[in-house]
Amino acid sequence: MIIGDRLRALREERKLSQGDIEKRTGLLRCYISRVENGHTVPAIETLEKMARALEIPMYQLFYEGDEPPKLPYLLKRKSSDVNLWGSTGKDARFLNKLCRVLSKTDEDGRKLVMFMVHKMAHR
Secondary structure (H helix, E strand, O other): OOHHHHHHHHHHHOOOOHHHHHHHHOOOHHHHHHHHOOOOOOOHHHHHHHHHHHOOOHHHHOOOOOOOOOOOOOOOOOHHHOOOOOOOHHHHHHHHHHHHHHHHOOHHHHHHHHHHHHHHHOO
């Protein structure tokens, strides 16, 4: 599904113009047009504004229907899995720091780190 097509369909279904959405959201009409035509991918905050302007819950932007789809059955964790590494304490702080550093690393750096981890894991 292309979000722009869905936004246009919902807007037209409610008989609103792009100008009406502009007034309700504060977004420029040319930006709304670019989103609807697939030239721009809106941020989550923008989608929230559009959902409010269309007077619908945000989930309806992503699929049709009055209610969210049923969640698939997911296996439940065993009680011994509750304390996974990195979920609490010092390990959680270390994992958080590692994620921040890796997010600032370029693609080549991440590949190098993954290569080193792979080598260490097979020792």
